[in-house]
Amino acid sequence: METKLKDMGLPKSIANVFAARNITTAKEALSLTEFELMQLLDVGLADVASAVARISEIACPPYQTVLSLLEQRIQKETHGGHLPTRLKGLDKALCGGIPFGVLTELVGPAGIGKTQFCMKLSLLASLPEAYGGLNGRVIYIDVESKLSSRRIIEIGAESLPEIFHIKGMAQEMAGRILVLRPSSLLELTESLQQIKVSIFQHQVKLLVIDSMAAAVSRDYGHAAPRQHPLGWHISFIKSLAESSRIPVVVTNQVRSQSRDEACQYAFQEQSKRKASEAPAGYDSHLVAALGIHWAHAVTIRLVLEAKSGQRFIKLAKSPISPPIAFPFTITSSGISLLNDDGQELKGTEISTIQYQGFHKDIFL
Amino acid sequence: MEVGRLPISASQRGKLISAGYTTLSSLSSLSPSDLARDLNIPDGEAVEILKVASLTNRLDKPDGSHAIVNGAQTAWDMLHEEQLFPRLTTSCADMDGILGGGINCKEVTEIGGVPGIGKTQLGIQLAVNVQIPVDYGGLGGKAIYIDTEGSFMVERALQIAEACVVDMSEYNDLLRKGNRSCQVKVQPNDILENIFYFRICSYTEQMALINYLDKFISEHKDVKIVIVDSVTFHFRQDFEDLALRTRLLSGMALKLMNLARNYNLAVVIFNQVTTKYIEGSFQLALALGDSWSHSCTNRVILYWNGDERYAYIDKSPSLRSASAPFAVTSKGIRNSASNSWPSGISIENTSPRSSSIRSG
Structure with missing residues (x-):
């Protein structure tokens, strides 16, 4: 279900480095900070930053305007x-x-x-x-x-x-x-x-x-x-x-x-x-x-x-x-x-x- | 060892150290070609290292003047800038009152409350209100709505948008005596079109989107609010590694804060409520733990006080802690009808700090 990093069109060199370190999914890559990635992959900040930006862009779902959502619901769905x-x-x-x-x-x-x-x-x-x-x-x-x-x-x-x-x-x-x-x-x-x-x-x-x-x-x-x-x-x-x-x-x-059930906040x-x-x-x-x-x-x-x-x-x-x-x-x-x-x-x-x-x- | 702190790759750091460059000052007077020769690396790489080193060096020695330190700003300038930007109204005058006029741009505001108190409704209201044109005292911007829970209701967004348009035309009639030339041009459908809705189904997507927002907003500069409803959901399910959770959350908070500052927009994060054992009894507290509570600039708690909904400023560097009633009506968030106080009432005994210490 999850997109593999190798299908994300990263630059060849950096894609290989990710693969070599066994980071194959967006989940794994994004669970690390940029600094940790630099340590682990042994590449510079600029490369890591652009790779993370690329991975993020692909892993993140597309947006819809609320208007298009509304139109979809009205047109396509029963009642x-x-x-x-x-x-x-x-x-x-x-x-x-x-x-x-x-x-x-x-x-x-x-x-x-x-x-x-x-x-x-x-x-x-x-x-x-x-x-x-x-x-x-x-x-x-x-x-x-x-x-x-x-x-x-x-x-x-x-x-x-x-x-x-x-x-x-x-x-x-x-x-x-x-x-x-x-x-x-x-x-x-x-x-x-x-x-x-x-x-x-x-x-x-x-x-x-x-x-x-x-x-x-x-x-x-x-x-x-x-x-x-x-x-x-x-x-x-x-x-x-x-x-x-x-x-x-x-x-x-x-x-x-x-x-003793909680129904209040401390400040209350x-x-x-x-x-x-x-x-x-x-x-x-x-x-x-x-x-x-x-x-x-x-x-x-x-x-x-x-x-x-x-x-x-x-x-x-x-x-x-x-x-x-x-x-x-x-x-x-x-x-x-x-x-x-x-x-x-x-x-x-x-x-x-x-x-x-x-x-x-x-x-x- | 100073070079140990430089944000460069491990092998570059190793080369620097083995060539004897351990302090930042030893790098400061070096030319790129010298460094390239000493470390046996390409010139381009050496330039990058020096750039990083000089940036770090400058950050280490603030001189107190904004002309010298890159990116600094005097408090006076900040005040001036703050006054320039209108605040984002919640459509409830009392709540605006305790918030100092509304939700502040450039800041991250966290809002929490029990199920059914009106968090999602407030989120939709803000996504609509951010589009009130500048002529009407609004921000005239667009909204990003990040829905992690699937609780966003389009029908409700339409209702609130319609009510907002009605309110604007009433305001128009009042102010301009129904001058035809300045009739409200905004239609409810336009409002809905300007809400960018992201449906997030896992925490990976959530992390990815927060990273991607920077690019998205630089392409959609008129976005003036980012709403995350809620930050909690995916981080509360199936998360065993709590250290990782804390790290991801604080990274996310930092990125949102940067977005708010860089693009001059408001960030509103919704949080769920959990029960917590404090001083011998169970109490309600916002979820995600104590280290998360440091992440947001402002924290507002929505709660039931007797028969009314109230908002309470739990934490804010600039506002005194106070609470104000609000109501959820068919038009959206509005002033509480039975309320007779002109502005928020303050709660005695609570300084802005006291609540955060109690829960800590």
Whole structure:
């Protein structure tokens, strides 16, 4: 994948010196300072500088103007690069739906409806474009074995009767959803590597991982899932989303926040002592199971929560819209919003995850 | 041994030493041909060595006057120059207030904060604002946006650019009473066209691009801001050799600083947040460790204070540490609506230095 130095059109003499010192890739050459290179290669500053400049120019990717990016997205991609969720308010806030090429995360307590939402999205992505779908396959990595094929068909038949009553349609749509059930993080890793290849061959239009937190905690115990170095997975999934330009939806669990949890900077503590407002009670607060490192990696975070018996879906992190919460319910036709206007959120409301007065029997 | 410090190749250094040239002064009165003969090297090479030696020699002996030392500048001249260049507004008057008028050109500013606080949005806002024409008090430049995370959203850039154009025409109406001849000529699409977007997928690419920027900017002289969003991402994944990481990062910071100075542009680097164990409790701190925190001239932290977003000057050689609220609206970064303070409020007990010592 990486360009070899010998293909970069360096002057013959210096290219040979690099080769003789076993520096064959841009990565190796650029990991050394110019001074170190001079030592190692035994050549002067001018030669090293021009060689490094040449290597850098070739190794660095070309630029695009943002305008050309925008035009590309609008012209080439289905629905302008979005997977519509068919939840009107949410689609509007997200400029058309779940965006292609980035990670969208669903966080929420158990039983709130994350998997329901994932199943609905899978179904939508598999629909023909004329019906608002992406007309492609879906890869569903079902870590917790929660996906119910019966439920998918039910959601389809209830919410899209006009399509699902066409004979053979249910079979075709459900046939496009490929479910993987990795039993360990290692297996998940292997599947991801395989997927990278098959996305291009098989018209895969959506990748769902339900849930990332379960995949991690299963191997490392619930004690410290946030400490686990997810580094490789983060960059791999991100680059997968980006190179194939498909939406990637990942779910995350919650855990209760411990008291010594970091939520302030060193400089804030001093001012806090003076501040009159008492720190909010942390007892009932939930936080996302995967920590801050992971949170930086997701582009859009949707929090599903319950407040005094009502479920809400809120846009907790999104570069394209203000923080908004929509009340929703789960019916036989899947997840649906109670109103499409939403309520704008402020401050701490945005990032907290509530779970109050919520009874499962509402749903069952 | 003075010649040991010269930036020349090892074999040249060996030849110099074996020929008895160990001090810089021994080289100072030498002619190239003499040196070439003594070391048994081509004339051209000897000229290069002498050039390097005289440059090093001059740097070693500053005389205090800019006429004598190459490349020096008096503080007075610097002040004068600083006043000449307008600062880059963040579109939030309060944040501009604590920044002394906006982001400064010729400096590297690091901005960090928790996920979702608005780092990428601020980056897009700055990439748009740098294009505000000089007539409107802007810089009239172009922007380079280096996206290492893939979090740049074109739709959002369009929204912010549209809002910026609206603001400019309102300003125009106010100032010139809608004089037709000076209508805003800038269109949102022009703004998007002037943002050069680089998508970086590995740290090798990141290093390569930073090296290449020098050439790129010399070909695109009207670039007035370089935004790196974020510097952290590739250096946080799969990096086992921490010594190498520190070295690469400090090299990169140095190159960015040189770019800022040489081309008179603003460099804004975004950083992620990590948790750190300080004085018996976990606290938030910017990522990449302590040696990195020395690399940038200014450091701004975006954080939640109750229900509002705040920006805090954590480190700056010229600004007092202060914090100011800001808001992320559909138009982009703006003043916080509920804010009634005319300018930033200062936090007691914090001198510019105190925070960096605490975290060190």
